[in-house]
Amino acid sequence: MTPDAAVSGPSPVAARGWFITLEGGDGAGKTTQAERLEQWLVDHGLEVVRTREPGGTPLGQRIREIVLHERGHVAPRAEALLYAADRAHHVETVVRPALARGAVVLQDRYIDSSVAYQGVARGLGAEQIRTVSDWAADGLTPDLTVLLDLDVSVGRARVAAARGDVFDRLESEAETFHETVRAAFLAMAGAEPERFLVVDAAEPADTVQGHIRAAVSGRVGVS
Template sequence: MTAAAAAPDDVSGAARGWFITLEGGDGAGKTTQAERLEQWLGEHGRHVVRTREPGGTELGQKIREIVLHERGHITPRAEALLYAADRAHHVETVVRPALARGSVVLQDRYIDSSVAYQGVGRGLGAEQIRGVSDWAAEGQTPDLTVLLDLDVTVGRARVAAARGDVFDRLESEAETFHETVRRAFLAMADAEPTRFLVVDAAEPADVVQERIRAAVSGLLGIA
């Protein structure tokens, strides 16, 4: 289910909602793993809302088009604030209502991506970007963040193979930029080991999914 799809008003069998985010560089397999996890959770009776940032709402789709596909120059601060605007609207209209209904929210990218890409990659400052993002999200923190870690060269090759060398604005940045972003993600994972699960995304997709399911099983109490 996408974020735009309507969720039922009453979700049975879930005492509380759970917020799970997937992070990592381009080509790491976030979409594939989220799809598999959504199906598995559904088989275990959990209502799932799958969404993404940017682009999890109608407004977010417009912002996504600007930040990822606008070929004109966008200053780093403006880029960061566009992501924050998307996040503020998305959390209030999609994430928090879904959690209140007891759904499991599976989200492709969240605050950690802003910290890695704009805070560190763009040099705007990790703490500054986290502060703006936390304010936009009103402190909404994931219960689990899955970091799919992958060599930058391998990830870019995967994207090129899938799309025929068509890259968006961020994907088009130099490899050194993406190396910096990867290191930023790993540093965040080191700093918050209880929230992050770091998975080697170079492993076969089935192996990656097994590791994710094991962590989610423990979190949600799925036997």
């Protein structure tokens, strides 16, 4: 993941930008796929802003430390509102300005994560969390959401191998919690097939990237 929003490549000719988000459980490969997609888009002459939630701004970095690394209990509603606060600031100061100048915004996690983790898995209510999140983002919806779907046990094993069994607050939740998150993501993808691309993240990384590029190329006009 990038610690802050990162800009690369020249400004595109396009008059409007494209908002692409990557979603999925821990260990699904979002960072790897975002890095590869960013380079491919830059190679095609597009400006790319690669960012994340939480943590795409200096303020967001501080919020990220709280929601993912705070010791002790954080009330679920407080957790959800912290994510919403990060989103409101991030959309206003990073995402919308980039889209306004025609950039491709490539973002790790967005509203769908809040719905899956806090709305469904935390039991706060999917519609309630989506309403708060939509308000925080002032109604901004991705042009494409790539859902990297992966068996929970495989994803957790990947995280453990990469970090030596060091997990953040959400990663440390029970496997049943993450199974609920996965089911919530798949339900959202089923309800909005025109926005979602569901990719089997167990496939080789090159194959996964190929699926993503095929979907992106039709939207941003590159091949």
